Amino acid sequence: MGQSAVTSKVSIGGSKPKSALLRRLVKNRALYLMILPGLFFFLIFKYIPMFGLVIAFQDYKPYLGVLNSPWVGLDNFRRLFEEPMFFRILSNTLILFGMNLVFYFPVPILLALMLNEVRRNGFKRVVQTLIYIPHFMSWVIIVSITFVMLSVDRGIVNEMLAAMGLAKVNFLLNADWFRPMYILQIIWREAGWGTIIYLAAMAAIDPQLYEAARMDGASRFRQMWHITLPSIRGVIVMLLILKIGDVLELGFEQVYLLLNSANREVAEIFDTYVYTAGLKQGQYSFSTAVGFFKSIVGLILVMAANWLAKKAGEEGIY
């Protein structure tokens, strides 16, 4: 008792900065209390699952729990690479990702360039309001509207094809139509919303640059090409990196809703496979290994893209 009183007295005397920190912690206790519930949320629902990834190295059995399930080392990963389905899933994922970059990514930039040239604010606002709307519809709604319009039986698209004397197309049960449908839905839902950040970057461009360009007789296209686009290059690079980070996040909901036995060959991606193999078939450990592989690849890609961007003299995201 006496000794601890002495040591505490010594420590108070000996380390001023520590007690200053303590005093700040006490003074800010209300702020810590505010952060606490959120911090618990992130620890429980984001960080515990990260540690839960250990079941990828186990033969996890729900009744044994994470702590008692037997360890199997890299067996699940070995099985993953031996699975013939794996390479199909990998290539499906990469193809959809490539289509995202090539067909979706430039669309919001183009739309923003066009909107940026509109001088009538009323018209601009109406167009913006309309093209943002699909972003607020769920994937279930987007896919449902697609189904209703594309169905062979009374869907408007097929009725129009028939009226023009063309053969009806079963878009929904056709593996060839899955990818175009996937990318068109993404463009429809996200292209308008995607313009916001570019428009903001364009609004920050110094109007004098355009003034000077006009003096020199630059056409509207040349102004876009030589002033607007270079001015938003940083934003484009930043969003490109973020997009690459999403390489394997192609959207479980959308793909799962579109998936059926006729297009599974081209439509099955990592997320849908994890869901089906894991929760539907109970292969918890194996599907966690699949998901783990996906997350690691995603993390590596975003870091690589960021590194490349920095090398090229851009800002990067972190």
Place this chain on the structure above:
Amino acid sequence: MTQDKTFGSRLFDIVNYTLLGLIALIMILPFLHVVAGSFTTAQELAQKQFVLFPTVFSLDAYRYIFSTSTIFRSLGVSIGVTLFGTLLSLFLTALMAYGLSRRDLDGRRVIMFLVVFTMLFQGGLIPTFIVVKSMGLIDSLLALIIPSAISAFNLIIMRNFFMNLPDGLEESAKIDGAGDWGILFRIVIPLSMPVIATISLFYAVTYWNTYLPAILYLNDNAKWPIQILLRQIVVLASGLSADTSGFDESFVAPPEQTIKMAVIVVATIPVLLVYPFLQKHFAKGALLGSIKG
């Protein structure tokens, strides 16, 4: 700003305005078609092809879908989850964002890093499922709310907004003897209505549109939110989907096209009703986050 009035520039404007008008129309047309289709009869839809203007007006489809209790139950679940979820999320996000916005707070950087890292790397579906299950949330509506209570993205937007408020406000409030809680609720929040409106919209739309958590955590049909019901009626009833589990008996017969359309409208309308009121705030609010974030 004065625009040059050369021929080329005018032509540019004409083409640009026309294209933009067409694009906006194309983006909204599928939805308008579905609305129009939901207000006509199945025969009309089968016989005459129309895009926007049916000749027969009918509420049959709505009468049919509202004749069972299923849709009321689903709507009730969705409305409840959306209201309660949005309030809870907003509260938790605002508290944490304000704490993290204060520059004098020790440990702020570490916590921010923990938050941002979850945007780059996650445990994934199965480990999260195990956590939710071990908390006893399976088949509880709370499973649609608590595991997604805070979005890191929304948190960062709000924190950045708070950080951009003038420092003097807090200083003077402190001199007047206000505590941190008082500053947050009496000064910071009333000044942050644009970002509060934006984040409310984001959360409300997320909860209304919730789909994956519902198919992961809810086995009990009675608790299905409207999106799951919509999937059943439109996607599963088309007989195309991979997954036909949990098919509700009341909708076994493939529903008429008009009925599908009516359900789509019902599932979308609430979002469209809220959207115009918050719209003037949200673009501004979203930007504050994304530029700095």
